[in-house]
Amino acid sequence: MTAVKTFKLNLGPQHPSTHGVLRLILELDGEKILSCEPDVGYLHRGMEKMAEQMKYVQYLPTVDRIDYLAGCFYSELFCRTIEKAMGVEIPDKVKYIRVLLLELNRIASHLLWIGAFLMDLGATSPFFYAFREREMILRYFEKLTGQRMMYNYFVFGGVRTDINYLEDIENIIDILPQKIKDYEKIITDNPIFLTRTEGKGIIEQTLAKNYSITGVNLRASGVSYDQRLYDRLYNNIEFVPIVLDGKDSWSRYKARILEINESIKIIQQALEKVKQLGDLRQVLINPIRLKLPEGEYYSEIEAPRGLASCYILSDGSDKPYRLKWRTPSYYSVNLLREILRGAYLNDAIAIAGSLDIILPEVDK
Amino acid sequence: MNYLYFLYMDFLAKYNVPKILGNITFYIIPFCIIAAVLLVVVLILVLAERKLLGYFTQRKGPNRVGYWGVLQTLADAFKLLIKENITPGKADRFLYNLAPILVFVPVVTVLGIIPYSGEFTFVNTSTNIILYVVLAAFPVLSIFLAGWSSNNKYSLLGAARSISQVLSYELPITFVVLSIVVLASSMNLSGITLAQYSSKGLAGWFIFPCIAGFCIMFISILAELNRCPFDLPEAESELICGYNTEYSGMRFALFYLSEYSMLFANSLFLSIIFLGGYLSPFGGYLSHIIFGDSQLASFLVYFEQTFWLFLKSGIIIFVIIWIRATLPRLASYDLIKFSWVVLLPASIINLLWVIVYKYLTGGAA
Amino acid sequence: MDKKFNYEEFIKSFNVIGVVEDKILFEKDIHDAIKFAKNTYSFDMLKNITAIDKQEQGIEIIYHLYSTENNENVRFSITLQDECESVTDIFKSAQADENEIYDMFGIKFLGNESLKRLYMPESWQGFPLKKDYVQDDTRLAWNDSSKDV
Numbered sequence: 001m002t003a004v005k006t007f008k009l010n011l012g013p014q015h016p017s018t019h020g021v022l023r024l025i026l027e028l029d030g031e032k033i034l035s036c037e038p039d040v041g042y043l044h045r046g047m048e049k050m051a052e053q054m055k056y057v058q059y060l061p062t063v064d065r066i067d068y069l070a071g072c073f074y075s076e077l078f079c080r081t082i083e084k085a086m087g088v089e090i091p092d093k094v095k096y097i098r099v100l101l102l103e104l105n106r107i108a109s110h111l112l113w114i115g116a117f118l119m120d121l122g123a124t125s126p127f128f129y130a131f132r133e134r135e136m137i138l139r140y141f142e143k144l145t146g147q148r149m150m151y152n153y154f155v156f157g158g159v160r161t162d163i164n165y166l167e168d169i170e171n172i173i174d175i176l177p178q179k180i181k182d183y184e185k186i187i188t189d190n191p192i193f194l195t196r197t198e199g200k201g202i203i204e205q206t207l208a209k210n211y212s213i214t215g216v217n218l219r220a221s222g223v224s225y226d227q228r229l230y231d232r233l234y235n236n237i238e239f240v241p242i243v244l245d246g247k248d249s250w251s252r253y254k255a256r257i258l259e260i261n262e263s264i265k266i267i268q269q270a271l272e273k274v275k276q277l278g279d280l281r282q283v284l285i286n287p288i289r290l291k292l293p294e295g296e297y298y299s300e301i302e303a304p305r306g307l308a309s310c311y312i313l314s315d316g317s318d319k320p321y322r323l324k325w326r327t328p329s330y331y332s333v334n335l336l337r338e339i340l341r342g343a344y345l346n347d348a349i350a351i352a353g354s355l356d357i358i359l360p361e362v363d364k
Numbered sequence: 365m366n367y368l369y370f371l372y373m374d375f376l377a378k379y380n381v382p383k384i385l386g387n388i389t390f391y392i393i394p395f396c397i398i399a400a401v402l403l404v405v406v407l408i409l410v411l412a413e414r415k416l417l418g419y420f421t422q423r424k425g426p427n428r429v430g431y432w433g434v435l436q437t438l439a440d441a442f443k444l445l446i447k448e449n450i451t452p453g454k455a456d457r458f459l460y461n462l463a464p465i466l467v468f469v470p471v472v473t474v475l476g477i478i479p480y481s482g483e484f485t486f487v488n489t490s491t492n493i494i495l496y497v498v499l500a501a502f503p504v505l506s507i508f509l510a511g512w513s514s515n516n517k518y519s520l521l522g523a524a525r526s527i528s529q530v531l532s533y534e535l536p537i538t539f540v541v542l543s544i545v546v547l548a549s550s551m552n553l554s555g556i557t558l559a560q561y562s563s564k565g566l567a568g569w570f571i572f573p574c575i576a577g578f579c580i581m582f583i584s585i586l587a588e589l590n591r592c593p594f595d596l597p598e599a600e601s602e603l604i605c606g607y608n609t610e611y612s613g614m615r616f617a618l619f620y621l622s623e624y625s626m627l628f629a630n631s632l633f634l635s636i637i638f639l640g641g642y643l644s645p646f647g648g649y650l651s652h653i654i655f656g657d658s659q660l661a662s663f664l665v666y667f668e669q670t671f672w673l674f675l676k677s678g679i680i681i682f683v684i685i686w687i688r689a690t691l692p693r694l695a696s697y698d699l700i701k702f703s704w705v706v707l708l709p710a711s712i713i714n715l716l717w718v719i720v721y722k723y724l725t726g727g728a729a
Numbered sequence: 730m731d732k733k734f735n736y737e738e739f740i741k742s743f744n745v746i747g748v749v750e751d752k753i754l755f756e757k758d759i760h761d762a763i764k765f766a767k768n769t770y771s772f773d774m775l776k777n778i779t780a781i782d783k784q785e786q787g788i789e790i791i792y793h794l795y796s797t798e799n800n801e802n803v804r805f806s807i808t809l810q811d812e813c814e815s816v817t818d819i820f821k822s823a824q825a826d827e828n829e830i831y832d833m834f835g836i837k838f839l840g841n842e843s844l845k846r847l848y849m850p851e852s853w854q855g856f857p858l859k860k861d862y863v864q865d866d867t868r869l870a871w872n873d874s875s876k877d878v
Contacts, residue, residue: 009517016604031521031696044848048833049857122592122693128421192593192692209773209797212822225797296752298793309793311779322858326777334825345521346695349602363848 006034009345013042017120017349020359022333026340026348033348036340038333043363051323056082056156057287059323064150066325067361069112072098072105073303074310074325075154081310082156085297086285090157093277095233097163098154100270101141102233103263104169107176108137109304110256110263113356117253118187120353121196126187133179140168156290158282169271173264180260188254197249201339201351204247211335214328215306216259217355219243220251227302237269249354256356291318305329305356329361394486398475406624410437413685420689444620447613452515455610459513463506464611464618470502471625478632479554481642481669491551496633497541500588503622504530507597510619511607522606525696526590526597532703533587539711540577540584543718544570544637557641565646571638573721576714578638580707582680585630587699590623592688596696627681635676642669734770734801752791752804759807760814763792767819772796772803775816778826780834782860783808788834792816815840833858 006029013021021042027034047066051059063078064071076098083090090098115130138148143165145151153160187193203213208221218225219242226241228234242258244251292314300309306328313322332355340348369390376386411426411434418425426433451460476486477495489495504526511523545551547570548559562568571578587594598606608619635641644650651668655661694702736748743762746754755762766772772794779791790813792805807813815838816823827838832847835856846853855862 007517009521017602030524041848046848046857052858118692122595123691124417125421125689128423132422186690190692192694195698196692196695206773210821212774212776212820212825223797225800230800307776309776311791313781322779322781324777324779330825330829331822334822338821344695344697346596346602346693 013039017353018359019116019353019357022352022357022359022362024336024340024348024352026345028345031345033340033343033345036337036348038336040330040333040359040362043359045360045364047325047364048323051320053319055318056290056292056320059320060155060287061150061152064152065360066327066364067303067305067308067329067358068149069358070105070109070304071150071152072102072154073301073308075151076102077299077301077303077308077310079154079156080301081297081299081312082285082290082292084299085292085295085312085314086156086290088157088283088285090283091281093274093280094158094282095235096270096273096277097159097280099233099237100163100169100267100274101151101153103266103270104137104140104172106304107260107263108134108141110260111137113256113304114183114187114253117350117353117356118193120349121193123187123193126183129179129183133176136172136175140165140172143168156285156287158280158284162280163274166271166275169267173267173271176264177261180257184257188257194250196347196350197253197354198246199248199250200347201249201252201343201354202247203335203339207335207338211338212331213306213335214331215302215304216242216255217252217306217332220255221245221247227300227307231302234266236273237266239266249350252354252356289318291316292320300326303328305332305358305361325364327361327364329355329357329359330364332357333362391487395472395476398472398486402472402475402625402628403621405628406621407437407441409624409628409681410440410620412681413688416682416685417689420686441617444613444617449613449615450610452610454515456513456515459509460610461615463510463513464615466509467503467506467622468618468625470499471622471629474499474629475625475632477553478629478636479557479641480673481666482554483666485554488552488554492553493541493545493551493556493637496553497538500626500630500633501530501534503626504588507607510611511597514607514610516610518603518605519607519609522597522603522609525603526607528696528700529587529590529594529596532700533584533707536580536703536707536711537584537588539708539715540574540581541637543574543577543711543715546715546718546722547573553636553641556637557643560640561643563647565644566640568643569638569640574638574714574718576710577718578634580711580714581634581638583707584703585634586684586687587703589627589630589684591627591684593691593694594699595693596699627684628677631677631680631684632673634680635673639676641676642673644668644672734766734772734796734799734803739766739770751802752806755805755807757807759790759792759805760816760819762805763794763816764819766794766803766805770796770801771798772801773798775820775822775826776802778823778830780830780836780858782834782858784860788836790830790836809836811835812837812839814838817841832856835859 006027009026009028010023011026012018012023023039023042025037025039047062050062060078063074066074111130111134115127118126141151142148144163145153203217203221205221205223208218208223214225222243222245224241224243228239229241239262242255242262244255292312294314294316297312297314298309300307307326308328309326311324312320315321335355336352339351343351372390373383373386415425415433426436429435429439451457474496477489477492479485507526508523511519511526544556548556550556550559560568560570590597598608608616611619649665649668651661651664655664740748740753744756744758746756748754774795774797776793776795779793781789783789787808787810789806789808794803794805795801813836815827817827817840824841824843827841828844828847830836831838831844832849833856838844849857
């Protein structure tokens, strides 16, 4: 008897399905995965070290780059931490503008995920359909902020300019629900899609909590934890966190679809509030002279990929003494070790895709 | 064909070429013609696929090179020709170079046995349906050679997937082909075509008694061609094109060419055995309707027959592209399970049904 | 099981230096404290582990625990020199955080066998987020004046 020979497969860092530069070292027996070892760091930019060398306002434009698909969230998170440190309460209108843009950004991010996930499964068309809708949102952002991805629109205590082109947002939220229905028609009940996703990549509740998985991935496992519920920005806005208990890839897909619909509702409410409130009054903090009082400041936000948090330790100078980001994708990558074991190679791609991993966020 | 044969022999006799040489070369010439025509067909197919995929996904497709992008594939082919051929350092050089050549041989041979019109078959053997089925499965050998010799794990996985895929889908194909042989009482593709003739046009086509067989055959052919949703051996998002990952330049072009040629050949085959081949979907031919019984009409009929055959296979290719734009990819174990659990029993039941049908409709006892 | 977290009760049962807002400062036994918090007060998620280089005081490590049932946050802090107990046997997510801290601060986590260089290359010397990390590393082309970049 000769022993069964296994072999190692180096999936990535250059691979079409790793959504960036993730490297997975897989040990395979045929197509069955025996073990998986993620290797990250190909996109490390030293965001935390960089913060210690820069003034807060200098650092502000770079935080968008932590997650290039949802730049608004990290911008907001950073501004929020600074505002908390300075004891500034932002006015209502600024709050609603931020909610509006955050949710638009969340939709754009989820749309891209839907396209990329279906691309992983081998269906090319949904990718283009999702990009078509995402394009509307990006066009709007470009009109408003001058940038398609790195908006740098939130500033300490407010936003850079007053919101404008509201009719574009109305247009987007008019069109989107119909388009989402179209996606559901070609994707959700597609038998091949079901065989690829139903019951695949199951994340049990305890496993998810143990691996510190947050966001949609956690809620698709049946845990009702949405940081937005405890978020002061969303105080006067009604929404229900999407909780599904399928625990599999299909639930994660469905949860994102439902979350887009929920975001549309939030946008509608925020839009009305923005229209009711008059001119923009801001409590701007002078960013040039900004010195944070000594102490630690911590804040959290529900980003599209999960819970993101920012920790700043200030020694009273104009630069942070220590700045720490919690990026949700990093924990999802760590989970791959557990859930890819025993899966087949083509399922592995689908499972890894369903977690919505984005590499700049992992590598910081 | 006979007429051409005598013309050719006379031509050679003029220059005192031995007759045996003429006999051999006469059968080589058509394959050279096929290879040349094939290039054009593939260029059109690739363009059609890109254009159609573009329209399916609300894009324009290639539209810069030439009017309506017609020269785009030509430009791409030229680019592939002038690209460097790279051989991986640890590849098995002989097999690595052999594979792309070997993949092209069965493709050209297969197209030689197709009856394009009533009088136009390059090589007409009495049992050429068997020859077709064997040759059509042949490219998988070179795919395996390519995957094996590339010394790349992705290629190897692609090759292994390809082998298991063809092994499991070859059986349903054979059973469906058998049922066609039963229906037509012939193993010759021209004979099968003529067996589908009926004065009411498409009423005689084998798709009607054998609709299940058509579906099984269509699905199996998708699998044999490595087309979506069975494109596992070259799954872009998993294996990075599988067996042809390491190939570049002209060698890659040969794989590409054979892939589309097989698509063309298989769609021709499908329309011959199920959709009446070169027969007109109406009772008579358009040429006869327009030009009456003139000499011109009987000459034009041959072209019209080819036109019908190409139209039918064009529709099949369109559906195949349509499927590619719509469906995600199956998982490898589901694919094999689907073949053994669904397709194989279905094809056997189909064969039994066809035999009963043939008996009931008073066919050969 | 679903007990609300009670600071006073908790502090009594452990050797605690002090409490700052929601941060409990420990001197030792951080592993047991986290285990106790998880089992007794249903803190079922370790949101993250942060390390801060406090120079002469050593390195402070902050564990951010969260209870999804009670929506409660608590932070445990411990200041140490270069070795720490690993909590990977309690929370699997600690593997990720501890590896990152090892990479950036050079803290060895006892009980975590799979620590390796994460963001930095295998051959990298020094730990970038430490305050005494020398930045003008001559291996980088742009820091080496002899090389023309």
